[in-house]
Amino acid sequence: MTTHMHNTTRTVLACALGAALLAALSVSTSVSAAGTGVAPPMRKFTLPKPAAEASFDRFIVKTRDGIASRSASPSLDAVNAAIARAGVGGITLAANNGAVLKVERVRRMAVGADVFRFSRKLTRVEADAVLAQLRIDATVQYAQPDYRKQRLDFTPNDTRFNLQWDYTHPTTGIHAPTAWDIARGAGVVVAVLDTGYLDHSDLNANIVPGYDFIADPQVAGDGDGRDADAHDPGDWIGGDPSSFHGTHVAGTVAAVGNNALGIAGVAFNARVQPVRVLGHGGGYTSDIADAITWASGGTVAGVPANATPAEVLNLSLGGYGMCSEDPATQAAVDGALSRGVTVVVAAGNSNLDAANHSPASCKGVITVGATGIDGARSYYSNFGPTVAISAPGGNASSGSDPDDRWIWSLGNSGMQAPDPSPGGDRLIGMIGTSMASPHVAGIVALMQSAAVGAGRSPLTPMQVKQVLQMTATPFTVVPPFNQSQGPGIANAAAAVLASTLPIPADSGTVIANRIATATSGAAGDAKLFKIVVPAGKASVNLRTFGGTGNVSLYVARDRVPTTASFDRSSVKPGNSETVLIANPPAGTYYLLVVGEVAFGNVSVMGVY
Template sequence: MRKSTRIACTGTLATAVVAALSAFASDYFSAAPRTMSSPSAAVSAASVSAGVANNSRKVLPGSALRQASFDRFIVKYGDGTAARSSQTLLLNAINAAAMRAGVAGTKLSANGSSAALSMQYVRRLATGGDVIRLSRGLNQNEANALLAQLRADPSVKYAQPDYIKQRLDFTPNDPRLDLQWHYTHPTTGIKAPTAWDTSTGEGVVVAVLDTGYLDHADLNANIVPGYDFIIDTVVAGDGDGRDADAHDPGDWEGGGTSSFHGTHVAGTVAAVTNNGLGLAGVAFNAKVQPVRVLGHGGGYTSDIADAITWASGGTVAGVPDNANPAEVINMSLGGYGSCNDDPVTQAAIDGAVSRGVTVVVAAGNDNQDAAYHSPASCVGVITVGATGVDGARSYFSNYGAAVTLSAPGGNATSGSSPNDRWIWSLGNSGTQAPVASPAGDLMVGMIGTSMASPHVAGIVALMQSAAVGAGRPALTPAQVKTLLRTTVTPFTVMPPVSQSQGPGIANAAAAVLAATQDIPVDQGTLLDNRIAITGQTGATGDALLYKIVVPAGRTSLNLRTYGGTGNVSIYVAYERTPSATSYDRKSAKAGNSEAVVITNPAAGTYYLSVVGESPFANVSVMGLY
């Protein structure tokens, strides 16, 4: 069977199976999760939750408890008003408003006593408002009535309660969150708890194209219907071809064990969280759509391409339309060979991106340049390399200009304890066929770029949910890629230049915050006259934007790229963003030595788009006038 026709999941369970799948040039690793021979690597979800007292107060992530009583208010009267000049006149004015609102006078308390409402001046704020304390708390309706009267006074600039705010650093009560260093480590984790204060992925569907899924007590509530796209019954191993059942029957070969890889990946994306059971998912209020494309020995490119189309809302003949199209697709799979030689996969990805779907893929585990692997080298994808708890490149991770950024993927030689070597998620105790849930439910440690990729897919779900929640349009795949790259945590251990893995490690907190902000219309990195920007790196299809402001009276403008490796083209436009289809000038020779020269340029801003015709690294960009 030709290597180019089948794709292996980026992983396997043991050395023997790695060898058996070497023809597919991609693997992941497991911490002996099936035999339980390594207690640190596979743990019964039921056993860790048994006897754990759930006395945590459940607070919605990012939300304070609703305040029931208000006894302090901040009011700012305008300059020159009587209330502004005297504390006594201020209290008189507020008391008059309380009388008009019907909240002044006496009121029975809960113990049957009564007391007249009185007011005390507290202090003036640096911003100019005055803080007033009432002798009793007002309920929400009373507070609203008082504020309405105060705000009706044209001399009042503003009036509001002196709200009580609470800590929002949401910590789920899942008992084995402690294993998930990849979420919480201060320098090498993805900073998930801070991101959860803003977003938990609600309203977003993430399609996981993998081995399917297993019923699991820590996942079931977040599954939406998927599909089994494997046509070949030998590869499928479930006795039939394509159907609506995306359950994983096992992917063992010969006498080997099954990986249940899709369940581990799905758990990283969206394991049910704050349920007092097991561990947490990155986007735990998102939904996972399991799409089965990998079986015994991997999966066919043709099946995977159809699955990409279907998951993203496209039409596949003979398959019912997807009722829940995904906003994000994760593919922790790959095979040797450039995407230039895999136009079927590229076309499917192009279709998904055109429908606004972000496609996240694993870089691969061959310690090679990702440019020689598909879909890692495809245009338009977000390719994820792996790092360990030490922040260094995982020894197995693919690298190079095709890698967008890195995320925790584990590293068998790193970590202060055995648990820190692994990425922890969901699994099953079965060896070949799965053991039915809940008896077979496990928490399993694995390593690989297969594990890094779903961290980023989960972050994308958090970003999309945050953007929409902030009243902004959904992010485009290109915007997602830019925000992910510009919000990374810098590497604590820099990879060698020859083994680059993007600008750093995915930072969920920073990416989610960026997703809630306005994206500037006037984008682009500013070029200073005659000063080069060096070290520019990107994948095939990446477009890096620069701008230079040219004063009046200049006789020429030279915009150029040079040095480094790969192949770029440049597109230039005056006072607008250029593209490969809309530009004023371009230079598109082989290699990175490109130049556009404009004689007697008009004063104003010129924009330069550097587009990767192939992966490029360490390119310099310069503007001269």
């Protein structure tokens, strides 16, 4: 069970998943979308926008894999040849004291490309000539200037953007303005599985048709069962007010940005698909599972096909009980993942291990914990290895300014049924992991838009999770080990930039003979390790042990195993897995540790 507080001192008890469904702890106050009332100072962390670079002395060149060369540096050969063909190398300039152009290889990048520094800056014309020659070279995969980038930080003109510390705070926000210089979510649909949506002047333009999946008339409260109208009629119980929770969540994902009104969504050029699954008293697993399937492009009997399937699903909902005991939800999630759809889920607000909540503990989802403006774990947030990443969710006990304690998004002035828009439009401050999750869903939309915009394929759900975790901002206040919430706070700017670049494959963590290495992860996470075994050993014992949860072990020599392709495996309940190989051939042995459920502090060891 969870608590919604919509407007100060007003409380609603909500949500049942079977018996109890956790949606969000939300405490709120409201202001008008137009910006009436006293607002805190605008927070802008903006550097001047530089002019386009006119000259370059550093370039990045990547040769194709497998290129044979008589020299030790095929890329240097390609650069020198391109300079000669472009007629640049022999040019001397008085401004450069007549110096002939020279080239120095600086270093090899992690993506396999080489960085070169020229002895003088090339004009734009000269640089274009050299790059043109490099790009027609059959040995070159790509070539580009080593651009000098700065923070540009697009600041939208939304009238209450000053409330959105969660986007702009330099150490505890998600760095949205910097991300917006690369992508704003265009072309991506995010499905919000929640209480439905309200007509709101700061959201209407970004809505695509959704669906109402609530079949039970008492839960639905609208008298018409499942249908194509996903509007939220209110989720009040007794005399308590409605939360209009889905509209708040949808606003964080994609409220219309730069429209001189209200606030901006994280991905304000993306589209929101409202999918109604929560009503009076919450919602049933059967409805939620069907909604996951439909929103991700699957087929649901009796429901028209989704004309605009989502690339990202946000589920700011959940209930107590492990996902291993909720196979219907896991099956729906598996289907969404198989269609390439990323599923983002709130961790829950019980201050408990998220491994005991569903869908937070389902395999393959990205489970999000909450932080406050102080950069610490919010006191209510669920935690543990299941939590993949954290994001601002607000915290009523942190922040020197009262407005800094909330996550501000869209709401309504109605007490039970909504008041008509635009008169009923409001901005509402709430707190909860329900507020953290749509920050991440919005970031995923930015990532996918950026990847496609850079000419790359959309990221897989596994790659999305990898990028979010490797680009996270460290916590200002690190949670204790037994209350972990992933590697840090989601960083939109870093994640979006990384999505435009090749994503390096996991090469594995090296483990040494007889030394245990600890690892933790969520259900479905795969952690790769490797150990080099010399020739002449009588045996090698590869094992996992200790910690919490349940892992399986897959092993292969001189190649990375998968759960479907491996040399040997150990799959038993618990964490004590062993692969013993007699007279092992010399080589690098890769160990893939896979979480059957969330696992924590599991030791990985190789002994030969």
